[in-house]
Each structure stands twice: as structure tokens, then as C-alpha cells.
Amino acid sequence: MTKHYVAEPYKIKVIEPISVTTKAERERFIAEAGYNTFLLRSNQCMIDLLTDSGTTAMSDNQWAGMMLGDEAYAGSRNFLHLQEVVREYYGFRHIVPTHQGRGAENLLSMIMIKPGDCVPGNMYFTTTRAHQERNGATFVDIIVDEAHDSQLDLPFKGNVDLSKLERLIAEVGAERIPYLCLAVTVNLAGGQPVSMANMRAVHKLCAAHGIKVMYDATRCIENAYFIKTREEGYADVTIAAILKEMMSYADGCTMSGKKDCLVNIGGFLCMNDEELYQKASELVVLFEGMPSYGGMAGRDMEAMARGIVESVDYNYIHHRVAQCRYLADKLDEAGIPVVKPTGGHAVFIDARAFLPHVAQDRFPAQTLAAELYVESGVRAMERGIVSAGRNRETGDHHRPKLELVRLTLPRRVYTYAHLDTVAEACIAVYKRRGRIAGLEMIHEPKVLRFFTARFQPLVDLAKTKARQPADIEKDDVSAQYRPAVLR
Ligand SMILES: Cc1ncc(COP(=O)(O)O)c(C=O)c1O
Ligand SMILES: N[C@@H](Cc1ccc(O)cc1)C(=O)O
Structure with missing residues (x-):
């Protein structure tokens, strides 16, 4: 008998009919x-x-926020709200809004990759790898071998194999690795999470070689939940605190807000580094829009800010x-x-x-x-x-x-x-x-x-x-x- 029956922590206010076909x-x-x-x-x-992706049902609070959209071309108050929330929950200094995750991947790949580089990551993701390759890099998979075995039941199959990373650095040289892309969780491995211990170790090893760590934070709340429920020492820590600690081991992240930010459209690129931010904000105006809206309407940024707060519940x-x-x-x-x-x-x-x-x-x-x-x-x-x-x-x-x-x-x-x-x-x-x-x-x-x-x-x-x-x-x-x- 199936037992895992957790009741919905919400009630239904609006419905959308479903098609029935033969x-x-x-x-x-x-x-x-x-x-x-x-x-x-x-x-x-x-x-x-x-x-x-983008298929989330938004809450009444998010829909209420949609009515408060400030659609000014520059300096929208919804951007300021989003910036404040991202700083509080993710801990990064700079946020560049984009129309969705791949908009952020595009900017990141353009500002960091030179032809001939290689970008290690914990299993490829389609759009992420496509942008890396488009900018002249080769993607190298450094996920633990266990991730490729669908039947191994292990708690953190998204982890980086540190010996693969060390070997890669020794063989190609740190100067050809502009950053490591760490997906939390790993979509194509079945949504497998990365442990906090592994994030810490990846950060330490990369920092020792001057390599930046950029997260694909798309499903970071799910990752935080798995840390809480599977990793020793985190059972009593809140999702918000786990998220903040996870992000403290990164130099920045790309985000498809269409997943764990609980919205239908939107994304962002974050970083702490001032120079990278300058480069990203120059490019965002070319590909997305003003740095204060990127690819999003004011109302969408408001829904996202509220969604981020709800997501850590x-x-x-x-x-x-x-x-x-x-x-x-x-x-x-x-x-x-x-x-x-x-x-x-x-x-x-x-x-x-x-x-x-x-x-x-x-x-x-x-x-x-x-x-x-x-x-x-x-x-x-x-x-x-x-x-x-x-x-x-x-x-x-x-x-x-x-x-x-x-x-x-x-x-x-x-x-x-x-x-x-x-x-x-x-x-x-x-x-x-x-x-x-x-x-x-x-x-x-x-x-x-x-x-x-x-x-x-x-x-x-x-x-x-x-x-x-x-x-x-x-x-x-x-x-x-x-x-x-x-x-
Ligand atoms: C892990 C991961 N990274 C990046 C993306 C790209 O995000 P978006 O669809 O918002 O462009 C997606 C989904 O497409 C994803 O699942
Ligand atoms: N990221 C979304 C949308 C998407 C689907 C497939 C892709 O390969 C790329 C994007 C998802 O994983 O569902």
C-alpha cells in the first residue's frame, strides 16, 4: 500500500477545465x-x-502583486523589491533579471567563456551546454559515476566527483576553466540533489585554483529540502537558512524562475563580483532590456519576489x-x-x-x-x-x-x-x-x-x-x- 499521503497545504480558488479526448x-x-x-x-x-517550467499555479498573494506592477521603463519599484528579496534569500550582491533561465545562461556564457575553455558541471543540461558550446567551450561532466545508474538508491547522486575535478584541473589547467557550473538539483539525472558537504568541498577546491563556482539554482529549493531530510545536521535548520548556506558556496548563479521561484515566466543572473556585474549589465541591455527589468514586466518581477518568499515554506x-x-x-x-x-x-x-x-x-x-x-x-x-x-x-x-x-x-x-x-x-x-x-x-x-x-x-x-x-x-x-x- 502506498502511504506517503501529505495533504495539500493550500485550497483551490480558481480552476481550469481539463480536456478529455478519445x-x-x-x-x-x-x-x-x-x-x-x-x-x-x-x-x-x-x-x-x-x-x-512555467506551469506553476500562483497564489492569491502573487496575483495581488501582479496588480501592483510598476511598468516604468527604468527603476521599477518591483525590481527594487525583487532585488531586496534575492539579496535576503539568496545572499548575492547583484541581480540581473532575464526573461527566463536561458537568458541568464546566455549572459553568463558570453561574459565568462573564451573559445577553447572548458566548463565542468554535474551532468549536462540541454540549454546550459548549448550556450557554453556556442561561446566556444567544451562541457566536461564531473558528476559522480553513480548518477548514471538509475537503480542506485543514494541520497546525493548530484554530487561532484572531486577526483574528476582535480584531474581536469591538472590536465587542462585552471586558466582554461572560467567557472564550474553546479546544478542544484540535477534535472537530467532524475532531479538528484547535491549535499552541502559537497558544495563546501567544491567551493574550497575551486577557490584554491581561482575558479569561480556558478550554480544553476533552478531547483535549489528542492535541493535544500533534500539536505534537510537527508543530510546529517540539517533536520532542524529551516529551508531558508539551508538555501542561504548553499548559496554562500557560490560566486553567483543562473536561475530559471519558472521553477522554484513559483512563477510562469522570468529568471535572473546573480553574482558578487563587481566587474562581472558591469559586463553583465552592459550585455543585458543588448539581449534582454534595461538592467532594472531585463526580460520581465514589473508585475512579473513582483510575482517572482513574492514567489521566492513562498518557496521557502x-x-x-x-x-x-x-x-x-x-x-x-x-x-x-x-x-x-x-x-x-x-x-x-x-x-x-x-x-x-x-x-x-x-x-x-x-x-x-x-x-x-x-x-x-x-x-x-x-x-x-x-x-x-x-x-x-x-x-x-x-x-x-x-x-x-x-x-x-x-x-x-x-x-x-x-x-x-x-x-x-x-x-x-x-x-x-x-x-x-x-x-x-x-x-x-x-x-x-x-x-x-x-x-x-x-x-x-x-x-x-x-x-x-x-x-x-x-x-x-x-x-x-x-x-x-x-x-x-x-x-
Ligand atoms: C536545470 C535547468 N537549467 C536551466 C533551464 C533553462 O531555464 P528556462 O527554461 O527558464 O530557459 C532549465 C529549464 O529549461 C532547467 O531545467
Ligand atoms: N527547463 C524546463 C524546460 C525545458 C525542457 C527541456 C529542455 O531540454 C530544456 C528546457 C524543463 O526542464 O522542463
């Missing part, structure tokens, strides 16, 4: 969308677990993580392979284990996401070979060990009854998994292909045949540590 309609919709759930229309989806984050665990436990009880331990924003199904007869080149996770949609109207997202893109040197697919389907929970949106429906749909697909064939890619964009790639189904099951384990071993696992490529 299976025949969904078969047509997914074919029209090229078997890519990103290309479905939202009104074709019954329960939309594509992403937790223990009851909010406790319920959120409990919802993820509730769904994961239901799937686990049915024998469906899910990534362990469950993260804070999503439940990830291991598509390699779910569809072992579908070779990675036949896109098992893409296939499974499409099947799940047809079964039930539940929209999920591929996080595997399609998301990983191609190796810039060889032109072949990157072949990540983790071939996952992500069921992402929007914040404060769905109830446990919705989650039961999702679990039932996954179980129904699991029961007929042996009859599921893979897909073929028929349209492949060059950059961030997963957003708009198109596929067609393989009707012949024989064509899905899995490759031999020996072939899999030979694959380029993009995630593995390979400093030799930098020489």
Missing part, C-alpha cells in the same frame, strides 16, 4: 505531432506532465516532494522501473528497462512518451538519446546511459487523484510493452533537436531489436569524463 483522437494528434510530445497542443492533453516543499514520491511508489509497486531515489520535480521512468527490446537508436524513451499519451492523454517528456543530441566531433548521437521518460509535476497544480490516473496509464502501457515497436527520426533540427524533431513509428517489431551489450559498452557515453578531447 483514444482515436489521440492517435491522430500524436501522428500530427510527429510522435513528439513537445509538438502536441495543450488542449490535446488531459494531464500535462511535460514540464514543471517547508509545508509547500514537503508536499511537493511527497507528491513525486507518491507517484513513484505507485509505479514501483507495479514493477515499473523508475529512477531511484525519486527527485523533487518529477518521476523518471527508465525506458531502457521498460522497453528492453527497443534499441537506443530506435528511441525507446521517445516511443514510450508517445505510447503513454495515446493510452491516456498524459503528456510526458523524452530525456534520453534525442535530448542528448549529437557529438560535435563525430556527428554520431550522444548515447547517454540514462534513457528516461520524465513525468514532471507542475507546482501546486494536480491532486493525488490525477496522480492515480497517471499511474494507471503507465501500468496499462507496461502490460502491453512487448508489443511496442520503436520510432524512426524523419526531421532532425541541428540545435536542441528534441523540441521540434519529428518521428514515424516502426511497424515491424523485428526492426526494434536491441543491440548486444558489447555494442552498448562501445558507445560514446557523452556523460563520461573525457578530458582527452580537450587537448
Whole structure:
């Protein structure tokens, strides 16, 4: 029996009707969308677990703040409020607002990277790596090996492997490492957190070599919750205090406010360094807007300031993580392979284990996401070979060990009854998994292909045949540590 049932710490004031569709309609919709759930229309989806990005239900207090938007071109009071809140909760001196997280990644990559640099990080994220590469850097994965194993149940699978970092510094030289990008939590590893001890150690090692540490703070509240509940010494510390300590081990951060700031749009770049701030505020006017609004309306900055205050409420984050665990436990009880331990924003199904007869080149996770949609109207997202893109040197697919389907929970949106429906749909697909064939890619964009790639189904099951384990071993696992490529 599933037990983790934490009641919603809010009540529902406004509702949005959900579309109900038939299976025949969904078969047509997914074919029209090229078997890519990103290309479905939202009104074709019954329960939309594509992403937790920008899909948050805002509170009455945030909506009230929207009415107090000061839309002045310069010096908006909402910016001053946001600045004050970010300084108080995140502890950084400077904040540059941007339209969303990748706006901040763009500025950070432009001001810090020189061609030929390398940027270590705890597993790649699509937009983050794309900006690093666009500015001439090579991303090097220095996450602990355990992160690539979906079944290892360890508390901090987002940690940096310090020996990989030391080796990298020794091999390429600190002068070619403009900063280390630490994601708290690690989206593509299944929402795995980084421990406070690891943050402290990363900071110490980087500081000794003059390397800056920039966080991807997108899901930092979830990370803080895991520190509170899993790391010794933090059980009685508030989420706010944990957040502040986490950020004290960084020189700055990028933030997609669409996640842990509880808003539908917005982001920011933070730093303590004066010179970096000057550079960022010169570029922000070119790419986003005035330094006092970046890419956001005054009302959005107000909603974000209020969202940040709400986000550190223990009851909010406790319920959120409990919802993820509730769904994961239901799937686990049915024998469906899910990534362990469950993260804070999503439940990830291991598509390699779910569809072992579908070779990675036949896109098992893409296939499974499409099947799940047809079964039930539940929209999920591929996080595997399609998301990983191609190796810039060889032109072949990157072949990540983790071939996952992500069921992402929007914040404060769905109830446990919705989650039961999702679990039932996954179980129904699991029961007929042996009859599921893979897909073929028929349209492949060059950059961030997963957003708009198109596929067609393989009707012949024989064509899905899995490759031999020996072939899999030979694959380029993009995630593995390979400093030799930098020489
Ligand atoms: C870990 C992480 N970093 C960065 C981003 C980029 O943020 P945004 O979507 O706001 O551009 C996202 C989501 O896209 C993310 O999940
Ligand atoms: N960051 C968001 C939106 C997004 C999705 C996929 C990406 O690869 C990039 C951005 C998410 O993780 O859901």
C-alpha cells in the first residue's frame, strides 16, 4: 500500500477545465505531432506532465502583486523589491533579471567563456551546454559515476566527483576553466540533489585554483529540502537558512524562475563580483532590456519576489516532494522501473528497462512518451538519446546511459487523484510493452533537436531489436569524463 499521503497545504480558488479526448483522437494528434510530445497542443492533453517550467499555479498573494506592477521603463519599484528579496534569500550582491533561465545562461556564457575553455558541471543540461558550446567551450561532466545508474538508491547522486575535478584541473589547467557550473538539483539525472558537504568541498577546491563556482539554482529549493531530510545536521535548520548556506558556496548563479521561484515566466543572473556585474549589465541591455527589468514586466518581477518568499515554506516543499514520491511508489509497486531515489520535480521512468527490446537508436524513451499519451492523454517528456543530441566531433548521437521518460509535476497544480490516473496509464502501457515497436527520426533540427524533431513509428517489431551489450559498452557515453578531447 502506498502511504506517503501529505495533504495539500493550500485550497483551490480558481480552476481550469481539463480536456478529455478519445483514444482515436489521440492517435491522430500524436501522428500530427510527429510522435513528439513537445509538438502536441495543450488542449490535446488531459494531464500535462511535460514540464514543471512555467506551469506553476500562483497564489492569491502573487496575483495581488501582479496588480501592483510598476511598468516604468527604468527603476521599477518591483525590481527594487525583487532585488531586496534575492539579496535576503539568496545572499548575492547583484541581480540581473532575464526573461527566463536561458537568458541568464546566455549572459553568463558570453561574459565568462573564451573559445577553447572548458566548463565542468554535474551532468549536462540541454540549454546550459548549448550556450557554453556556442561561446566556444567544451562541457566536461564531473558528476559522480553513480548518477548514471538509475537503480542506485543514494541520497546525493548530484554530487561532484572531486577526483574528476582535480584531474581536469591538472590536465587542462585552471586558466582554461572560467567557472564550474553546479546544478542544484540535477534535472537530467532524475532531479538528484547535491549535499552541502559537497558544495563546501567544491567551493574550497575551486577557490584554491581561482575558479569561480556558478550554480544553476533552478531547483535549489528542492535541493535544500533534500539536505534537510537527508543530510546529517540539517533536520532542524529551516529551508531558508539551508538555501542561504548553499548559496554562500557560490560566486553567483543562473536561475530559471519558472521553477522554484513559483512563477510562469522570468529568471535572473546573480553574482558578487563587481566587474562581472558591469559586463553583465552592459550585455543585458543588448539581449534582454534595461538592467532594472531585463526580460520581465514589473508585475512579473513582483510575482517572482513574492514567489521566492513562498518557496521557502517547508509545508509547500514537503508536499511537493511527497507528491513525486507518491507517484513513484505507485509505479514501483507495479514493477515499473523508475529512477531511484525519486527527485523533487518529477518521476523518471527508465525506458531502457521498460522497453528492453527497443534499441537506443530506435528511441525507446521517445516511443514510450508517445505510447503513454495515446493510452491516456498524459503528456510526458523524452530525456534520453534525442535530448542528448549529437557529438560535435563525430556527428554520431550522444548515447547517454540514462534513457528516461520524465513525468514532471507542475507546482501546486494536480491532486493525488490525477496522480492515480497517471499511474494507471503507465501500468496499462507496461502490460502491453512487448508489443511496442520503436520510432524512426524523419526531421532532425541541428540545435536542441528534441523540441521540434519529428518521428514515424516502426511497424515491424523485428526492426526494434536491441543491440548486444558489447555494442552498448562501445558507445560514446557523452556523460563520461573525457578530458582527452580537450587537448
Ligand atoms: C536545470 C535547468 N537549467 C536551466 C533551464 C533553462 O531555464 P528556462 O527554461 O527558464 O530557459 C532549465 C529549464 O529549461 C532547467 O531545467
Ligand atoms: N527547463 C524546463 C524546460 C525545458 C525542457 C527541456 C529542455 O531540454 C530544456 C528546457 C524543463 O526542464 O522542463
